[in-house]
Amino acid sequence: MTVKTFQLETLTCPSCAGKIEAAVKRLEGIDDVSVLFTSSRVKVSFDESQTDQRQIQKTIEALGFDVLSVK
Amino acid sequence: MLKLEKGQRVVISGLLIVFSSALKYLNLYPIVRDILLILSAVIAGYPIFLNAYRALKFRILGIEALVTLAVTGAIIIGEFFEAAAVTFLFMLGSYLEAKTLEKTRSSIKELLDLAPDSAKVIRDGIEVEVLPDEVKKGETVVIRPGEKIPIDGIVIEGSAFVNQAPITGEPIPLEKTDGDEVFSGTIIESGFLMVRANKVGEDTTFSRILHLVEEAQDKKAKTQKFLEIFARYYTPSIMALAAIVFLITFDIRLALTLLVIACPGALVISTPVSIVAGIGNGAKHGVLIKGGEIIEKLGTVSVVAFDKTGTLTVGRPKVVKLKGFNTTEDELLRIAAAAEKYSEHPLAKAILEKANTKFFDLPTPKNSTLIPGQGVRAEVEEKEILIGNRKLMAENNLEISIEIEEYLKSEESEGKTAVIVGSNQKILGTISIADELREDAVLVVRELKQMGIKKVVMLTGDNKNAAAYIAKKLDLDEFYAELLPEDKVSILQNLQQQYGRVAMVGDGVNDAPALALSDLGVAMGGVGTDVAMETADVVLMKAELKKLLYALDLSRKTVKNMKQNIYFAIFVVLVLLVGVLAKVVFLSSGMLIHELSVILVILNAIRLLGFKSKF
Known part of the structure; x- marks a missing residue:
């Protein structure tokens, strides 16, 4: 299981958090997603054989949130 | 039109509504009025539609989708003012929410701003300026007045008054000299220090605090988890209600209004904003609370x-009383300290510490031996000295008189440790040592x-x-x-x-x-x-x-603040629901109340940032 933290641009609405969580969770091979609203981060743990960091980043960006960095 | 900022959209759509209303007041150009309103709805609504569409692609029905549906419906039934007003208020609300939310998070930003941004390191005998992360463990860093200490380390040269408020919340500067520990993020007010780096970058206390505070602010309180579950059921229920109402009464305005109020925004945000502000306040005052549940x-x-x-005591034993039986108190201390000169025992350290305040130079002991569970035996100035407990005296045939025994007992009943000093078959005196209360x-x-x-x-x-x-x-x-x-x-x-x-x-x-x-x-x-x-x-x-x-005070205030927010939010949910069903509240007024309540909840939480306990 790989864990990555995506730093997004500042999140301003609490309902955004729910959207990101739901969308990322629907990807294959995702174990856990938590959106850290206050620090504007998304922490994802996933199975690298089924999905990758790029896929997750693309999903977040498709919802309209810029990913600033990944750790 | 695509490139407008949120703020610009709010202003333009607001102005269009004002123009249109002015024309209405003057009773002019009804068609232009409607066009202006539709334009206003489109300009303010574009980002809402866009976000709704993006989420729908992932089969997620967010608040934007509901608002879009309501606005589209309003335009279809010819309620152009309502459509414009709803989009305008939604955008204005989210703009203000973003601004005020930023304020609740300001404590973290303030902390981040305190992070040191450069370090002066000595490399090959020359002072070079580097980023704090680039300092290596063991290197020597130079810090001058007004500068921030960029690493955690030990002072090796110089002395300075250091303001440690960023870490401890203590505003009075502390003096630091050789051997003292200093921390990253603290500021030298006067003086000069050379510090050997022990911890750098992410390992420094400052970075760890920052990290912990960040994590803490996102840890959900129990109440918050409950409210999120509530919201998860509330929204679809209201949507279903809207559909049922429409099918039974064919009242499309009522159904659309229900959509607008289906998201209990104030309720969802009521708890996290209070907690973020509470934790932020604590962090600034040297109190780190790890999350919402802990605050509760x-x-x-x-x-x-x-x-x-x-904890209750300082944790460092001190000599609190000297009593000489066959000698003066000063002499007792001098002899005892000399005998204990090389001992590492905490009680010995206390005796030496006391002696160092009185005597410049202590005689060197000979043949000093530690007797486990009893004390120390050493030769000082050609005399044998015994320092320890009753057992040590008994084993060496030193008799403790009734008078001394009574004295020992009374000292011990006060929680002190009484050390006995003996020499030449005589008890010289006792030294009482205690850990002081804070x-x-x-x-x-x-x-x-x-x-x-x-x-x-x-x-x-x-x-x-x-x-x-x-x-x-x-x-x-x-x-x-x-x-x-x-x-x-x-x-x-x-x-x-x-x-x-x-x-x-x-x-x-x-x-x-x-x-x-x-x-x-x-x-x-x-x-x-x-x-x-x-x-x-x-x-x-x-x-x-x-x-x-x-x-404790801060946590109670935070919980209180949270409760105020929750009760207020529940009240608003009920008022909206009853108001809509009673047909007193319509699209734009529903949106207005919704947005106002969210902002009021945030503003209430911001009050916590300014909270100061009397302690």
Whole structure:
């Protein structure tokens, strides 16, 4: 299981958090997603054989949130 | 049109509504009026539609989708003003929410701004400026007045007054010289330091605090989890209600209005905003509370249990009384200190510390030997000196008179350790050593009781005499002495069953297990002790008991703030629901009340940032 933290641009609405969580969770091979609203981060743990960091980043960006960095 | 900023959209759509209303007032151009309103709805609504569409692609129905549906419906039935007003208010609301939310997070930003941004390191004998992260462990860093210390380390040269407020919340600068520990993020007010780097980059205390605070602010409170579940069911229920209402009454306005109020925004945000502000306030005052759940727990504590050594007491034994029986007190101290000169025992250290304040130069002892469980034997100025307990004296045939024995007993009943000094078949005198109570211990215990804490107790591994003495002096409700670490945990569990929530306060070094296992662990003087920072639920950065009162006070205020927000939000949900069903509230007024309530909730939380406890 790989864990990555995506730093997004500042999140301003609490309902955004729910959207990101739901969308990322629907990807294959995702174990856990938590959106850290206050620090504007998304922490994802996933199975690298089924999905990758790029896929997750693309999903977040498709919802309209810029990913600033990944750790 | 695509490139407009949020703020610009709000202004333009607002102006269009004003123009249109002005024309209506003047009774001019009805068609232009409608076009202006539709334009306003499109300009303000574009980002809403876009976000709705993006989410729908992932089969997620967000608030944007509901608003889009409502606005489209309003345009279809010819309610152009309502459509424009709803989009305008939604955008204005989210713009203001973003601004005010930023304020609740400002404490973290302020902390981030305190991070050092450069370091001056000595490399090959030359001073070079680098980024703080680039300093390597063991390198020497130079810091001048007004500059921030970029690393954690030990002073090797110079002396300075250092303001440690960024870490401990303590505004009075401390003097630091050779051998003292200094921390990243603190500021030199005057003086000059050369510091050997021990911890750099992410390992510094400052970085860790920042990291912990960030994590804490995102840890959800129990109430928050509950409210999120509520919202998850509330929204679809209202949508279903809208559909049913429409099918039964064919009242499309009513159905659309229900969509607008389907998201209980104020309710969802009520708890997290209070918690973010509360934790932020704590971080600025040297109190680190690790998350919303901890704040809720801390706000409802009924028992406070203290560890003794290092928590209620300073944790460093001191000589409190000298008594000479066959010699003067000064001579007693001089001889004893000389005999103990090379001893590492805490009691010996206390004696030496005291002697160093009086004598410049102590004789060197010969043949000094440690006798385990008894004391020390050494030769000082050709005389044999014995320092230790009764057993040591008895084994060496030194008789303790009734007078001395009585004196020893009375000292011991006050929780002191009385060390006996003997020489040449005579008792020279006794030295009483005790661990001093913290200055604010009495005040803190009294205030805790005043705050309505049911029981204030002490747990200690120390002997009954010492414990009883302190318990009486502090007016504690109960004390438990001679405990092993595992006893502490079971006593905490008992207290919890009897009285409710228990907070265990310790220094985090000696009692890390008890802190970790207790209901709520509070570590004092967290700076520099990593274990304490990791295991405790609440970390008081400075070794000052008063900070506990601050933490309790702040938590209670935060819980209160949270409750105000929740009750208000529930009230708004009910008012909206009843208002809509009674046909008093329509699209735009529904949106107005919704957005206003969200902003009021945030503003209420912001009040917490300015909270200052009297402690």
